[in-house]
Amino acid sequence: DVKVTQSSRYLVKRTGEKVFLECVQDMDHENMFWYRQDPGLGLRLIYFSYDVKMKEKGDIPEGYSVSREKKERFSLILESASTNQTSMYLCASSLRGEVTGELFFGEGSRLTVL
Amino acid sequence: QKEVEQDPGPLSVPEGAIVSLNCTYSNSAFQYFMWYRQYSRKGPELLMYTYSSGNKEDGRFTAQVDKSSKYISLFIRDSQPSDSATYLCAKGGSSNTGKLIFGQGTTLQVKP
Numbered sequence: 001d002v003k004v005t006q007s008s009r010y011l012v013k014r015t016g017e018k019v020f021l022e023c024v025q026d027m028d029h030e031n032m033f034w035y036r037q038d039p040g041l042g043l044r045l046i047y048f049s050y051d052v053k054m055k056e057k058g059d060i061p062e063g064y065s066v067s068r069e070k071k072e073r074f075s076l077i078l079e080s081a082s083t084n085q086t087s088m089y090l091c092a093s094s095l096r097g098e099v100t101g102e103l104f105f106g107e108g109s110r111l112t113v114l
Numbered sequence: 115q116k117e118v119e120q121d122p123g124p125l126s127v128p129e130g131a132i133v134s135l136n137c138t139y140s141n142s143a144f145q146y147f148m149w150y151r152q153y154s155r156k157g158p159e160l161l162m163y164t165y166s167s168g169n170k171e172d173g174r175f176t177a178q179v180d181k182s183s184k185y186i187s188l189f190i191r192d193s194q195p196s197d198s199a200t201y202l203c204a205k206g207g208s209s210n211t212g213k214l215i216f217g218q219g220t221t222l223q224v225k226p
Contacts, residue, residue: 004157033213040122042202042218043158058213090157102148103214105157 003027006091006106013113019078021109023091030096032074033103034058034066037088046089049074050096081113117141118205120217129226133190137203137217140184146206147179148214149188153199161201162188193224 007022025032031050035043035058045058047066055066063085067075074093078085088110092103120137127133135149146165150158162177164170164186170177176189186203200221204214 035216040218042120042122043216045213045215048213092157102160102163103150103158105159107155107157 004091004093004104004106006089006109008109009107011109011111013081013111015080015082015113017081017113019081019111019113021076021078021089021091021111023074023076023106024072025074025091025093025104026072027093027095027104028071029093029104030071031094032068033092033094034064034074034076035090035092036060037090037108043090046076078111081111083113085111086113087111116217117215118203118217120203120220122218122220124221124223126223126225127193129193129195129224131193131224133188133193133197133222133224135188135190135201135203135220135222137186138184139186139205141205142181142184145179145181147177147186148204148206149175149177150202150204150216151199152202152219158200158202193222195224195226198223 004025033048034046049055049068065077088108090108091106118139148163149161151161152158164177167179167181174191178187200219202219203217
């Protein structure tokens with residue numbers, strides 16, 4: 001079974017803090033993604049990576065950065081958290097080149113910025 | 115306009131009802147479509163995918179694509195309380211990077 005693990009399920013941070021969200025997958029997938037999920041807006045892509053040290057901006061990259069130093073690990077960084085970044089963050093991975101492109105998701109990290 | 119549009123609901127039906135969930139899309143490139151199901155406090159999981167027009171059936175679930183009207187649907191027959199979840203439609207954006215574009219998700223409640 002593919003497993004995508006997000007290190008923190010619930011976080012509470014203060015405005016201006018630096019926040020790290022960690023994601024690890026155990027199926028040797030090339031592609032990894034960070035989405036945020038908000039009511040009425042669905043899943044919006046923040047960043048994705050299709051190889052180690054490669055990253056591409058998604059639809060809403062402002063205020064975020066990412067790091068992919070190892071194939072299995074993809075980190076999302078909020079350099080200076082703001083209240084509008086309060087959200088559910090979902091990490092996902094997939095196998096490159098597969099037509100169906102099935103994404104395997106972690107259980108999510110719910111971030112509250114006060 | 116979002117590339118994939120989905121009515122967020124919520125949708126509430128009695129047990130045993132036929133449920134119809136719908137999405138529209140605007141970009142005809144990379145036409146493979148997926149339905150994900152997300153239970154409360156969990157990540158989404160793939161339910162079904164289709165790669166062409168027509169129907170695909172899996173048990174009580176049928177996915178349908180109408181390319182002429184750019185409409186994708188998921189039908190659930192004999193709905194059960196365990197089907198209560200958020201259903202997300204998604205469209206393939208690139209077969210190489212695996213990027214998917216999601217609709218807003220529809221929250222379904224099936225009442226016993």
